[in-house]
Amino acid sequence: MIGRDIRDAIKSVFRNFSLSMASISCISITLILVGLAILSSYNVDHFTKLIEQDFSVFVYLDKDITDEEIAIVEEELKKNNNIVQYDFDSKEEIAQSMMETSDVLRNIMEKWEEDENPLNDVFRLKLKDIREVKTTAQKLEKMDNVSLVDYGEKIVNNFIIAFDVIEKILIIVVLLFIVVTAFLIANTIKLAIFSRRREIEIMRLVGASNFNIELPFIVEGLILGIFGSIIPIIIVIYGYFSFYIKYDGQFFSPFMRLVVPEPFVYIVSLILVSIGIIVGMMGSLRAVRKYLKI
Amino acid sequence: MELIRIRGVEKQYKNGVTALCNLNLSIKKGDFVFVIGASGSGKSTLIKLLHREERPNKGQIIIGGIDVAKLKNGKVYKLRRKLGVVFQDFKLLPRLTVFENVAFALEIFGLPKDEIRDKTIKALELVGLKNKAKQFPNQLSGGEQQRVAIARAIVNGPKLLLCDEPTGNLDPDTSFGIMKVLEVINNMGTTVVMATHDKEIVDRMKKRVILLDEGKLIKDYAKGTYSNEVA
Numbered sequence: 001m002i003g004r005d006i007r008d009a010i011k012s013v014f015r016n017f018s019l020s021m022a023s024i025s026c027i028s029i030t031l032i033l034v035g036l037a038i039l040s041s042y043n044v045d046h047f048t049k050l051i052e053q054d055f056s057v058f059v060y061l062d063k064d065i066t067d068e069e070i071a072i073v074e075e076e077l078k079k080n081n082n083i084v085q086y087d088f089d090s091k092e093e094i095a096q097s098m099m100e101t102s103d104v105l106r107n108i109m110e111k112w113e114e115d116e117n118p119l120n121d122v123f124r125l126k127l128k129d130i131r132e133v134k135t136t137a138q139k140l141e142k143m144d145n146v147s148l149v150d151y152g153e154k155i156v157n158n159f160i161i162a163f164d165v166i167e168k169i170l171i172i173v174v175l176l177f178i179v180v181t182a183f184l185i186a187n188t189i190k191l192a193i194f195s196r197r198r199e200i201e202i203m204r205l206v207g208a209s210n211f212n213i214e215l216p217f218i219v220e221g222l223i224l225g226i227f228g229s230i231i232p233i234i235i236v237i238y239g240y241f242s243f244y245i246k247y248d249g250q251f252f253s254p255f256m257r258l259v260v261p262e263p264f265v266y267i268v269s270l271i272l273v274s275i276g277i278i279v280g281m282m283g284s285l286r287a288v289r290k291y292l293k294i
Numbered sequence: 295m296e297l298i299r300i301r302g303v304e305k306q307y308k309n310g311v312t313a314l315c316n317l318n319l320s321i322k323k324g325d326f327v328f329v330i331g332a333s334g335s336g337k338s339t340l341i342k343l344l345h346r347e348e349r350p351n352k353g354q355i356i357i358g359g360i361d362v363a364k365l366k367n368g369k370v371y372k373l374r375r376k377l378g379v380v381f382q383d384f385k386l387l388p389r390l391t392v393f394e395n396v397a398f399a400l401e402i403f404g405l406p407k408d409e410i411r412d413k414t415i416k417a418l419e420l421v422g423l424k425n426k427a428k429q430f431p432n433q434l435s436g437g438e439q440q441r442v443a444i445a446r447a448i449v450n451g452p453k454l455l456l457c458d459e460p461t462g463n464l465d466p467d468t469s470f471g472i473m474k475v476l477e478v479i480n481n482m483g484t485t486v487v488m489a490t491h492d493k494e495i496v497d498r499m500k501k502r503v504i505l506l507d508e509g510k511l512i513k514d515y516a517k518g519t520y521s522n523e524v525a
Contacts (some may be wrong), residue, residue, distance in 0.1 A: 198385070198387070201385070204374065205374060206398065206399035206402065207371045207450075208402040210368050212402050
């Protein structure tokens with residue numbers, strides 16, 4: 001029974017070739033755009049994550065701080081919701097690591113007495129949401145025994161906000177495209193079904209249940225969806241691979257590293273074929289339901 | 295035994311036209327019934343109500359235990375599988391062969407291929423078109439096309455065959471050929487209800503005749519003729 005439906009659906013795709021081609025190209029064009037949108041939005045999201053990973057806030061403590069006071073600051077950091085991780089570097093540790101970097105520094109720093117170390121103890125923080133960095137920093141600065149809060153380049157934060165906007169726009173574009181395609185496909189299939197309303201009428205007349213009638217059309221929508229996603233998938237896979245290779249895995253600057261193509265492109269392909277199938281089937285079902293009220 | 299029972303049926307279309315009013319009718323199993331009347335008398339509406347293409351506004355229609363008037367849209371197929379319908383315009387699928395057109399009615403049941411082939415060939419034999427199985431509907435004459443439609447209607451062995459002006463498009467000789475086929479089917483035990491305005495046929499067949507006029511049942515004769523009903 002199912003076999004017959006699949007056979008009939010394939011037959012019908014070729015029998016109504018021009019309309020099928022219209023539906024398929026309609027699905028293809030949208031899926032190409034959706035694919036591009038997914039690729040770029042995922043990459044933008046990836047940039048943001050990378051920046052967030054590298055992003056640290058430094059809390060410099062007062063020079064004459066005691067161990068008890070450090071513990072109090074640590075308690076405060078623990079209470080802050082936006083701080084996911086912190087590391088403590090004592091001024092001795094910092095001096096030590098600095099001395100290891102060059103002999104010139106070593107010569108100077110070795111002459112320091114115990115209390116001559118001009119460096120500060122530092123907490124290095126990782127934030128949960130770096131968009132909140134400004135308020136978090138202000139809060140930290142007000143704490144006792146904190147002399148300075150520094151969080152690297154301010155421009156990074158602006159980048160993140162820009163990426164956020166881009167990502168949101170892309171997601172809206174993707175959703176919009178999907179909705180538009182669903183309508184276009186419903187209409188195209190409606191045309192295809194309009195030319196077959198007699199067939200549907202006769203099917204009902206000879207005792208086909210609604211499900212009997214819908215099934216071949218649903219299968220047809222599924223086939224259209226699969227056919228329609230072939231070209232977009234080829235474009236996504238080959239396009240992304242060659243883009244990745246051409247730009248050497250980064251987009252203009254090293255901190256915008258691209259998502260590694262494997263398995264990323266295959267997941268995107270899977271998403272595209274799923275969208276194609278779902279949209280094809282829903283469009284088909286919507287259209288055929290219209291003729292089942294006889 | 296009663297196959298069709300119609301009680302107090304009224305049908306008014308959305309445009310306000312009353313097609314049937316307070317119709318009561320009982321048709322026995324194995325009957326051959328003509329429904330006659332002028333255009334607009336409600337013949338076709340009666341046939342449409344019987345295969346639930348239309349629903350009555352009022353009243354009860356029971357066919358073989360199924361309450362047709364209350365049948366939900368999604369369950370109509372249960373009724374349709376128990377009856378066959380033949381129309382004036384044949385309603386064949388032009389892109390399918392004669393064989394495929396008839397087999398179409400069996401394929402939806404998901405029967406095995408062999409069974410479909412056997413039953414289809416049997417039905418085509420009955421209407422005398424076995425040798426044209428591979429042709430397409432547009433290669434056949436009107437009478438032959440109507441035979442294909444009849445074969446499709448009876449291929450799954452329905453208890454009831456509804457015919458809406460089956461000879462309306464055909465010349466008298468061809469029409470009589472169709473009637474012979476219907477008579478054979480009736481003799482095999484299938485109840486036939488046929489709406490027509492073909493005088494000659496009704497006169498020749500001498501079957502039960504129901505005369506409708508403006509949606510009302512006027513006369514019901516056991517072995518009637520068209521001429522004395524209308525005159």
